[in-house]
Amino acid sequence: MLLDCVIVGGGPAGLNASLVLARAKKNIVLFDEDKPRNAVTYESHGFITRDRIKPSEFKRLAREDLKEYPSLEIRNQRVTAIQKEDGSFLVQTGEGDRYRSRKIILATGLTELLPDIEGIHEFYGTSLFSCPFCDGWELRDRPLVVVAEDERAMHGVKLIANWSKDLVVCTNGKTPFTAEQKALLSKKNIRIIDNEIESFQGDKGQLEKIRFKEGEELEREGGFIASELKQASSLIESLGCSLNTMGGIETDDFGRTEVEGVYAxxxxxxxxxxxxxxxxxxxxxxxxxxxxxLVNEDF
Ligand SMILES: Cc1cc2nc3c(=O)[nH]c(=O)nc-3n(C[C@H](O)[C@H](O)[C@H](O)COP(=O)(O)OP(=O)(O)OC[C@H]3O[C@@H](n4cnc5c(N)ncnc54)[C@H](O)[C@@H]3O)c2cc1C
Incomplete structure (x- = not known):
């Protein structure tokens, strides 16, 4: 059967895309291998009606909503290849299944590359985070560390200072600040430590202190880290979609990529x-x- 659309990725983007397509009576398959970026965190914030929800519960509720729609099938499988052939797409999964579809939506998300510091994965998502809009409220007014190694450092510190005034900035041996920025941070009583970090230490996901290679230790209850983000799926490259300067897939306002029939x-x-x-x-x-x-093509 020729499907109207295959959606790759069942995070909030792919799930909501599926809902809209199913309600438009389109025959669709949603593939999700269920390895989202926020799997490390215990609860999500800032989505009205769903504030403080567990990421797994968010997905469960979304899939519950989708059960209403018979033209939608959900497959818990990884899509391993998509090829454009004669105006449609051949979609192949890791389990060897093959589907043909007129359109493809890539909702594959990003993965994070955290700085290579001992203990970081024990605390990331529980007391160390990357986004203050997501987790700043939970860490408000507490003694925090900001690990800031590159040109995003000053913006990050200004932002996080909105949630707590008790900040120490660790550059982990890098030099992201100008003399002028250092003077401004000093005026705001924000200490900068340029020593390399040896490890994060604490218990059950709760950060307690940071140990530096020189031996010094700093007590902190949580903090923020600027992570590197990269595309989670190599399908983007293999389909020939171009990336913008931020590393995101280039699209128009309705998600159309430069490859006809592929959306992101x-x-x-x-x-x-x-x-x-x-x-x-x-x-x-x-x-x-x-x-x-689709309706323009079919009407
Ligand atoms: C630690 C942390 C905490 C966060 N906290 C919050 C918060 O409190 N509030 C908030 O609003 N946001 C938060 N976020 C951000 C939020 O998680 C993302 O913005 C959101 O998940 C993006 O949704 P998405 O659908 O684009 O991608 P994702 O949620 O990453 O979903 C992509 C899905 O596609 C699947 N996939 C990828 N490739 C394939 C393939 N080839 N075949 C099949 N499936 C595939 C993945 O396994 C995954 O399930 C947080 C992020 C992190 C890292």
């Missing part, structure tokens, strides 16, 4: 700060783009 939405298109509600809304908008293109 959510974190992987990086049109906005990475947030569940924004990914979901981009999924919705992209699905509307797909339906608009």
């Amino acid at each position: 939405c959510g974190d992987n298109a990086l049109v906005a700060p990475a947030q569940l509600v924004i990914a979901a809304s981009e999924g919705s908008r992209t699905a509307i783009g797909v339906v608009a293109d």
